Amino acid sequence: MTEHARLQPQPIPFIDVAAQRRAMGEKLDQALARVTGHCQFILGPEVRELESELAAFCGAKRTVTCASGTDALSLVLMAHRIGPGDAVICPSFTFCATAEVVALHRATPVFADIDEGTFNISVESAAQAVETAKKQGLTPRAIIPVDLFGLPADHAAIAALAKAEGLFVLDDAAQGFGGTYRGKRLGGTGLATATATSFFPAKPLGCYGDGGAIFTDDDELAATLISLRVHGHGADKYDNVRIGLTSRLDTLQAAVLREKLTLFPDEILSRDRGAARYAEGLKDVVTVPSVPEGYSSVWAQYTIRIPAGTREKFAAALKAEGVPTAIYYPIPLHRQVAYKDFPSAGNGLPVSDRVADEVISLPMHAYLDAPTQDRVIDAVRRAVKG
Structure with missing residues (x-):
């Protein structure tokens, strides 16, 4: 090697x-x-x-x-x-x-x-x-x-x-x-x-x-x-x-x-534990997702927000540490070529435009163990501060 x-x-x-x-x-x-x-x-x-x-x-x-x-x-x-x-x-x-x-x-x-x-x-x-x-x-x-x-x-x-x-x-x-x-x-x-x-x-x-x-x-x-x-x-x-x-x-x-359905209830609980661990480890350095009272999420993605203009550097820093990321979604539908001619509400969709520049998703699944998740959290913290 x-x-x-x-x-x-x-x-x-x-x-x-x-x-x-x-x-x-x-x-x-x-x-x-x-x-x-x-x-x-x-x-x-x-x-x-x-x-x-x-x-x-x-x-x-x-x-x-x-x-x-x-x-x-x-x-x-x-x-x-x-x-x-x-x-x-x-x-x-x-x-x-x-x-x-x-x-x-x-x-x-x-x-x-x-x-x-x-x-x-x-x-x-x-x-x-x-x-x-x-x-x-x-x-x-x-x-x-x-x-x-x-x-x-x-x-x-x-x-x-x-x-x-x-x-x-x-x-x-x-x-x-x-x-x-x-x-x-x-x-x-x-x-x-x-x-x-x-x-x-x-x-x-x-x-x-x-x-x-x-x-x-x-x-x-x-x-x-x-x-x-x-x-x-x-x-x-x-x-x-x-x-x-x-x-x-x-x-x-x-x-x-x-x-898979026989495993699904336990997997949902595992995903929720993982989301709570992410929130605890990252809430002071990035904007973490929240769940309103009376709701529960299955955490299909764990999506954080970081300042616009920093995402490319942030993703590259995580990739260098073996931590993958994904962007859901970089372009809202009303700005995509196939859909831009369809009508939008009111005078525009400012929130959709804003968050599309800020969101990035971290690894999330039901089998994400604590040591691996700690590695993701540490990498995120270093990328934000570095």
């Missing part, structure tokens, strides 16, 4: 999927073997079992799985026949899929700003977005709050706005599934018309490929979603009663998720 290699610090995983795989042990191998044994690879029994278990976990009446988190959002919009002339209110500070599905259905995403303390949609700005849509001759039909970085949005305030304006609420819980709002898990009864989540491998509850799910208390909506995910079928696959698509969760992925 060269002297240079000996001096190089061992890189820390940003998300340690391998550690979780080791925790599942032979149970995962056995679950996959059952699927390869019965060979029902499309909508096999594990899919139905997973849907039941997910509903029980979060308190939803119905769960419909699908091929991805993006499809989960899209299917709900399809079921509600969102289309040209319709406006859907979305936060600008989020991943593009939230607004992408609206545009794909030829409706208009109208961007709202976020709350600076939570990074989630500002209900005041969302109300302005509704008025902006009306002024442009659009019909406001829905609002898509995002439970960003694992923290639930303010669902009571969103529900009040939706009721006042005649909107349906499609909660984007791609990062937040497992979090709680006023004692209810996201996806549970009464929080939204429908809740969509993603099982992308990096999510707190992720599979080994793409996958998603929709939670709802509306039996009619669930039945429509089940039809839409398989080409809009009716009584059978050759009786097509609506235009649909192919968006089924593979049985193998359902088997993976069933095993």
